[in-house]
Amino acid sequence: xxxxxxxxxxxxxxxxxxxxxxxxxxxxxxxxxxxxxxxxxxxxxxxxxxxxxxxxxxxxxxxxxxxxxxxxxxxxxxxxxxxxxxxxxxxxxxxxxxxxxxxxxxxxxxxxxxxxxxxxxxxxxxxxxxxxxxxxxxxxxxxxxxxxxxxxxxxxxxxxxxxxxxxxxxxxxxxxxxxxxxxxxxxxxxxxxxxxxxxxxxxxxxxxxxxxxxxxxxxxxxxxxxxxxxxxxxxxxxxxxxxxxxxxxxxxxxxxxxxxxxxxxxxxxxxxxxxxxxxxxxxxxxxxxxxxxxxxxxxxxxxxxxxxxxxxxxxxxxxxxxxxxxxxxxxxxxxxxxxxxxxxxxxxxxxxxxxxxxxxxxxxxxxxxxxxxxxxxxxxxxxxxxxxxxxxxxxxxxxxxxxxxxxxxxxxxxxxxxxxxxxxxxxxxxxxxxxxxxxxxxxxxxxxxxxxxxxxxxxxxxxxxxxxxxxxxxxxxxxxxxxxxxxxxxxxxxxxxxxxxxxxxxxxxxxxxxxxxxxxxxxxxxxxxxxxxxxxxxxxxxxxx
Amino acid sequence: xxxxxxxxxxxxxxxxxxxxxxxxxxxxxxxxxxxxxxxxxxxxxxxxxxxxxxxxxxxxxxxxxxxxxxxxxxxxxxxxxxxxxxxxxxxxxxxxxxxxxxxxxxxxxxxxxxxxxxxxxxxxxxxxxxxxxxxxxxxxxxxxxxxxxxxxxxxxxxxxxxxxxxxxxxxxxxxxxxxxxxxxxxxxxxxxxxxxxxxxxxxxxxxxxxxxxxxxxxxxxxxxxxxxxxxxxxxxxxxxxxxxxxxxxxxxxxxxxxxxxxxxxxxxxxxxxxxxxxxxxxxxxxxxxxxxxxxxxxx
Numbered sequence: 001x002x003x004x005x006x007x008x009x010x011x012x013x014x015x016x017x018x019x020x021x022x023x024x025x026x027x028x029x030x031x032x033x034x035x036x037x038x039x040x041x042x043x044x045x046x047x048x049x050x051x052x053x054x055x056x057x058x059x060x061x062x063x064x065x066x067x068x069x070x071x072x073x074x075x076x077x078x079x080x081x082x083x084x085x086x087x088x089x090x091x092x093x094x095x096x097x098x099x100x101x102x103x104x105x106x107x108x109x110x111x112x113x114x115x116x117x118x119x120x121x122x123x124x125x126x127x128x129x130x131x132x133x134x135x136x137x138x139x140x141x142x143x144x145x146x147x148x149x150x151x152x153x154x155x156x157x158x159x160x161x162x163x164x165x166x167x168x169x170x171x172x173x174x175x176x177x178x179x180x181x182x183x184x185x186x187x188x189x190x191x192x193x194x195x196x197x198x199x200x201x202x203x204x205x206x207x208x209x210x211x212x213x214x215x216x217x218x219x220x221x222x223x224x225x226x227x228x229x230x231x232x233x234x235x236x237x238x239x240x241x242x243x244x245x246x247x248x249x250x251x252x253x254x255x256x257x258x259x260x261x262x263x264x265x266x267x268x269x270x271x272x273x274x275x276x277x278x279x280x281x282x283x284x285x286x287x288x289x290x291x292x293x294x295x296x297x298x299x300x301x302x303x304x305x306x307x308x309x310x311x312x313x314x315x316x317x318x319x320x321x322x323x324x325x326x327x328x329x330x331x332x333x334x335x336x337x338x339x340x341x342x343x344x345x346x347x348x349x350x351x352x353x354x355x356x357x358x359x360x361x362x363x364x365x366x367x368x369x370x371x372x373x374x375x376x377x378x379x380x381x382x383x384x385x386x387x388x389x390x391x392x393x394x395x396x397x398x399x400x401x402x403x404x405x406x407x408x409x410x411x412x413x414x415x416x417x418x419x420x421x422x423x424x425x426x427x428x429x430x431x432x433x434x435x436x437x438x439x440x441x442x443x444x445x446x447x448x449x450x451x452x453x454x455x456x457x458x459x460x461x462x463x464x465x466x467x468x469x470x471x472x473x474x475x476x477x478x479x480x481x482x483x484x485x486x487x488x489x490x491x492x493x494x495x496x497x498x499x500x501x502x503x504x505x506x507x508x509x510x511x512x513x514x515x516x517x518x519x520x521x522x523x524x525x526x527x528x529x530x531x532x533x534x535x536x537x538x539x540x541x542x543x544x545x
Numbered sequence: 546x547x548x549x550x551x552x553x554x555x556x557x558x559x560x561x562x563x564x565x566x567x568x569x570x571x572x573x574x575x576x577x578x579x580x581x582x583x584x585x586x587x588x589x590x591x592x593x594x595x596x597x598x599x600x601x602x603x604x605x606x607x608x609x610x611x612x613x614x615x616x617x618x619x620x621x622x623x624x625x626x627x628x629x630x631x632x633x634x635x636x637x638x639x640x641x642x643x644x645x646x647x648x649x650x651x652x653x654x655x656x657x658x659x660x661x662x663x664x665x666x667x668x669x670x671x672x673x674x675x676x677x678x679x680x681x682x683x684x685x686x687x688x689x690x691x692x693x694x695x696x697x698x699x700x701x702x703x704x705x706x707x708x709x710x711x712x713x714x715x716x717x718x719x720x721x722x723x724x725x726x727x728x729x730x731x732x733x734x735x736x737x738x739x740x741x742x743x744x745x746x747x748x749x750x751x752x753x754x755x756x757x758x759x760x761x762x763x764x765x766x767x768x769x770x771x772x773x774x775x776x777x778x779x780x781x782x783x784x785x786x787x788x789x790x791x792x793x794x795x796x797x798x799x800x801x802x803x804x805x806x807x808x809x810x811x812x813x814x815x816x817x818x819x820x821x822x823x824x825x826x827x828x829x830x831x832x833x834x835x836x837x838x839x840x841x842x843x844x
Contacts, residue, residue, distance in 0.1 A: 035662075094586075103586040103807075108596050112603040119607045123614040126687055138689055256827050390728055434685070441679060441687030443708055450711060454604060466600045474593035477585025484586060495560070499553055506550020512839035 004057070005536065009529035011058030014528055015042055018061050019519035026515075027505045029106035034204025036066040036505035038196055038444040066196040068203070069464065070219065074503040077207055081214035081277030086487035088282030090480070093290050095155050097480040098472050107301065107469050109424040110144040113137045113454040121433050125470035126319070131428035138327070138423045145302050149418035152295050159287050160256040166280040167244045167258060168213050172239040174227065175398075177202060182239045183225040188223060214277030232259045244270075251363075251410035258284070290479055292376070292415070296359040297472040299331070299417020304458040305465045306330040306421060307354035312452060316432030317447030324432025324445070331420025333394060333413040344401030347409050349394050355457050356393030361412045366395070368405030453538040556830040559736035565825040572818045581809045591806045598806065602799035607711050609792050611787050615710045618720040619782050622681060624726070625673045626775045629735075631770045632670070636739065637661055640761045643746060657746035664739045668694055671728050682724030691724040701725045713788050718781055722774055731770030738763040774782045 018039050029035040041062045047054035100106060117134030124130040180202040186197040187379065202225065205399040209215050209227070215235065218227045227236040235242055242263050249255040250269070259269045275284045291314040306328035313327040333349040347364065351357065360377035373391055382391050394413045425431070435444035458468045574583055639656050642648070648656075668710040669680055673694045679687035685706030694698040703724055709717040728735045742760055745752050 026619055031555075050837045094584075097584045097586045100770055103592075103595065103599065106596075108599060112600055115604065116610075119611060119711065124677065125708075148806050202718070361651075362624070428782045436685070439685030439704065439706055441708055442685040442706055443710075446711060447711055453600070454714070464600075466597060470593040470596040471594060473585050473836065474589045477587075477589030477592050480584070480586035481589055499557075502550040503548045504547070506552055508548055509551045512844060516844070 001048065001394055002057075005533035007532055008056070008058035009526050011045060011060060011152075012526035013523060013530060015040070015059045015061055015291065016519045018064070019515065020523065022064060023512050023515045023519060027509065027512050030507040030512075031368060034197070034200050034207065035199050035507070036068040036203075037507045038066050039418055040066050041065050062195060063193055066194070067505050068199070069501070069504055072497070072504060073203055074217070075497045075499050076494070077217070078214070078291055079212040079490070079497040080207055080210040082282070083209045083487070083490040083494040085214070085277040085281050085282040085285070086483060086490045088279045089286045089290075090282075090483040090487040092155070092159065092283065092286040093476065093480050093483060096290065096294055096476050099151055099189070100476055106473075107141075107144055107148065107298075108466065110137075110141040110180050111453075111466055111469070114141045115450060118446060118450045118453075121431060122443045122450050125433040125446060126440050126520050128428055129417075130236075131319075131433075133296060133432045134431060135423065135425070135428055135544070139199070142328075142422050145298070145418040145421045147296070148298060149396050149416075152298065152417065156255070156287070156295075159283050159291065163256050163258065163280065163283055164246045165355045166249060166278075166283065167246050168233070170209060170212045170229075170280065171241075171243045173205050173212070174235045174236075174243070176205045177209070177225060177227055178239045180205065181236070185222060185224055186240075210278060212278045213275065213280045227455075230276070233262075233268075233274070235268070242310070248339075250339040251408065252412075253336070253339075255287075286314035290476070292361065293359055294472060294476060296361065296414045297413030297468070297475070299419075300359050300423035300458065301469045301472070302417040303330055303357065303414055304354045304468060305353060305452075307351065308452050308457050309449065312445065312449050314430050315435075316449075317434040317437045317439075318431040318432045319434075319440060320432075321437040321439075322430075323437070325430065326424045327431075329422040329424050329513075331416045336410040336412070338408045340401070341407040341409075343404035343407045345403035345409075346399040346401050347411070348397040348399040349391060349411050349413065350397075351394045351413065351414055352390055353393035354459055357458070359414065360361045360392075361410060361415070362391070362394075364409040364411060366403040366405060366407045371403075373411075373462075420456060451505060474519040553704075556837065558828075558836065562825065562828050562832065565828055569821045569825060572814055572821060575809050576811070576814050578820065579809055580807050582686065582807050588739060588806075594736065595803060595806045598799055598802050601641070602796060604714075605792060605795050605799065609713065609789065611710045611798075612712045612789055612792070615712050615718055615720045616785050618675065618681075618708075618710075618783065619778050619785070621673070621675055622721060623775065623778050623782070625670050625681065627779065628670050629667065629727070629771050630768065630775065632663055632667055633735070633764060633771065636660065636742070637761070637764050637768065639663075640742065640757065640764055644741075644754070644757055644761075646751055648751075652732060653746040653752075657743050660739055660743045662742065664694075667728075667735060667739065669690055671699075671724055681721060682727060683840070684721075684723045684725075690734065692728065694736070696740075697742045698734055698738075701729060712785060713792070716788070718784070722778075727771065727774050729775065732768055733766040733770065734764045735767045738767060784815065797800055 019042075022038050022040050026037050039066070043062050045060045046158055047056050086495055087497050097525075103109075114134070114137040117130075117137035120130045121127075147476040182201065184195055184198050187193075187198060206225065206227070212450060215230050218226045218228070220226060220238070224238050225236065226234065231234050233242070235244075240263060243260050243261045245259050245267060246256045247259045247267070247269065249257045257269055258275055259267045272284045272288050275281050283342045307330055310326045310328055312444065313324040316324045318324055326505065330351065333351060335347045335349050336349065337345070343366070345366075358375065358377065360375045362376060363374045365372045367375070370383050370385050371389075371395070373384075373389075374380070375382075375392070382389075387396060389396045390414070394411070396411070432444035433444075433446035433449075434440065435448075436442055453466070456463055456466060456467070458465060463471065479516065571583070575581060582588050582592055582595070633757050639660060643653060643656055672690050673681045675681055680689065680691045680703065681687075682691040683689050683703030685708070689702050691703050692701055701724055703741045705725065707719045708721050710720050712718045718773060738760055745756065745760065
């Protein structure tokens with residue numbers, strides 16, 4: 001009987017000790033990221049029938065359980081993916097927003113100074129200092145446009161390198177998840193008990209992965225995680241992983257795209273629509289929805305100014321009575337033939353009407369009979385079978401060779417507009433201020449040139465050059481503002497999801513202090529039971545003495 | 546009852562203080578810059594509008610500068626023409642004097658000498674140059690001398706071009722007059738009239754009254770022509786004055802528009818600053834109090 005009491009006391013002591021251990025573990029990991037509090041699941045030991053009834057045999061610990069909800073976990077992961085995606089888009093676009101922030105340093109003052117210079121030439125057509133001042137103002141405008149284009153290019157290089165680091169982070173996480181799948185499976189099979197800390201670690205890696213890209217986790221019957229991204233591309237299946245690889249864009253070699261390398265070694269490019277959420281999704285969104293349009297819009301301002309000014313300038317005569325030449329250099333459209341094209345076609349594109357230009361890029365596809373030109377901003381489609389064609393102010397021509405079905409081209413009419421913008425004349429006498437030859441005091445062409453500042457030329461005659469620039473500022477400002485709101489909403493959603501998860505799984509130190517007291521008392525009581533059992537044993541021994 | 550994890554307690558405290566600090570910094574930056582809009586995202590519509598208003602203001606300022614040039618040019622023209630007027634009035638006096646039949650050939654010779662001087666003076670006025678050395682009455686041929694004297698008067702070497710300046714959004718103003726229209730317009734030729742008069746006075750014997758009367762009529766026509774041109778110059782100068790007034794009104798309006806678009810309401814901003822400061826301090830103090838509450842303090 002006394003041995004029985006001793007073993008009951010011992011089971012209580014062991015249970016209290018496990019409780020204290022677990023409480024200590026909880027306290028120690030109160031601020032470990034991804035840690036879920038653990039609880040001791042305790043039950044009565046099998047009772048023994050003594051004939052007069054079942055007598056309890058003390059306690060036993062069935063398992064140590066982590067308090068974790070798969071449902072809340074998935075919510076946090078999905079909120080994390082959209083919060084990181086929007087947050088990163090917001091961070092990226094702020095670079096452009098800040099670049100446009102200072103009204104004294106942007107394109108506007110340079111544009112205004114340039115036209116003031118032209119007006120000054122109109123007032124003093126024979127004055128060399130006035131002509132020189134107008135040329136210098138044109139140079140300043142050119143370097144403002146060049147430097148803004150350079151900054152946008154830097155930002156795009158930055159996006160490239162961030163895409164690469166995001167890809168390598170995703171691959172690392174995929175490997176970690178596969179390894180953890182393996183370790184968890186082994187531990188579970190060997191003991192039949194859940195390896196809580198490993199499970200936490202795996203969920204934390206999935207959460208880290210969600211920071212880079214939106215991932216879908218499918219829990220398997222054996223407890224392992226299969227992870228999918230994009231349109232169902234598998235990243236982790238059991239202990240096997242696939243990888244993402246950075247590849248140069250087939251139509252725009254300066255841009256790093258994301259491709260999926262399947263387990264059979266096939267490399268499949270992933271479009272922006274399949275890269276959603278997380279830092280990577282945010283980067284791709286930023287690049288396609290804000291950065292490229294901003295580069296194009298700035299390019300359109302430059303090309304619009306250069307083309308209109310040149311046309312008027314060439315209608316006039318310079319101080320020597322010679323017909324005016326090009327005042328600005330007008331950059332050409334960029335055509336990128338897909339590196340996978342099977343045909344030999346070389347496409348040419350040139351600007352025939354700067355005032356009809358949009359800020360969009362275009363893709364040209366050949367299906368064997370027809371060419372399909374898609375304007376990427378609104379997916380408007382133009383279909384034709386022969387060249388030349390003029391769409392939105394751009395002349396398209398088949399320069400040489402022939403296309404075969406499946407060939408594609410990326411046409412970017414204004415992307416280099418601001419970086420290639422320059423002043424073509426250096427001699428102030430070459431400024432064509434006169435409307436007729438041999439009339440040095442004639443300022444009529446200068447007056448017409450000056451009028452271009454306030455004439456609605458661009459966008460098919462709907463906006464001035466300054467207006468087109470203001471549109472860019474307003475578009476970037478609006479998008480930044482919108483992202484500020486949506487990303488903070490996504491942050492709130494994430495913190496709500498995290499809070500509900502933490503409210504279930506997180507460690508509360510007051511609670512642990514209570515547990516500490518409880519298990520301490522249980523330990524003391526168990527000790528007392530054992531000491532009484534020992535005293536009882538002593539009584540028995542003293543009888544035999 | 547909702548469980549609060551200790552980590553959330555600290556994290557949400559840090560997050561809310563972080564937000565307050567960001568907002569406080571924003572207000573501080575606005576105050577330091579004196580601008581309500583720090584980046585286009587703060588108010589995209591106003592940012593874009595401000596750029597357009599800035600251009601309008603800059604263009605308006607440029608029209609003001611153009612008006613200054615126009616005023617300077619027209620004032621110079623007016624100066625030359627006022628010289629021409631008094632010169633022709635002197636000629637008229639000489640012509641009237643020559644009508645006196647008691648004058649001797651010698652005395653008419655004196656008049657001829659005086660008129661020779663007047664002709665030189667008139668040529669000088671017709672070939673006036675501006676500060677940059679441009680001939681004011683040569684039309685577009687501003688580096689070519691306007692008039693060259695001949696035996697019968699003078700020939701015009703300029704053209705009929707008239708320089709225009711953009712003096713307002715929808716007004717281009719002529720800032721000169723072709724020499725031909727001033728000196729040889731209105732049915733007369735000042736140089737020929739003067740040369741004819743000189744020749745007449747140098748001819749011995751009293752002038753035929755009809756010839757003298759015809760020449761005197763030409764002098765009158767010359768005076769009428771130059772006065773007509775002066776009236777037109779004067780009215781242009783007046784118009785420039787009026788445009789200057791509306792121009793500076795408009796400048797004021799643009800400044801006010803820009804100010805209402807961009808500028809900071811300091812009173813409001815400073816009130817906000819102290820309000821946010823107070824909130825942040827309260828958040829800090831309450832966080833310290835709440836985070837100190839722990840059962841472990843009593844164990």
